[in-house]
Amino acid sequence: MFLRRLRDLREDHDLKQKDVADLLGIQQTVYSRYERGFQNIPLEHLVKLADYYQVSLDYIFERDGKK
Numbered sequence: 001m002f003l004r005r006l007r008d009l010r011e012d013h014d015l016k017q018k019d020v021a022d023l024l025g026i027q028q029t030v031y032s033r034y035e036r037g038f039q040n041i042p043l044e045h046l047v048k049l050a051d052y053y054q055v056s057l058d059y060i061f062e063r064d065g066k067k
Contacts, residue, residue: 002061003037009053024048
């Protein structure tokens with residue numbers, strides 16, 4: 001599931017949920033709900049994360065193994 005990929009990307013960059021939440025301009029609790037699948041992630045947040053991690057949306061959504 002792509003949520004696991006988001007968590008892995010965050011951890012690979014040695015970031016805490018709070019760090020990513022700050023990047024997105026949201027509260028840590030909201031980002032935590034994103035990662036756990038309790039709240040849908042807005043497309044603009046997914047695009048921002050893909051840009052930040054320098055990966056494609058296809059990579060995040062596990063449609064492509066190449067970053």
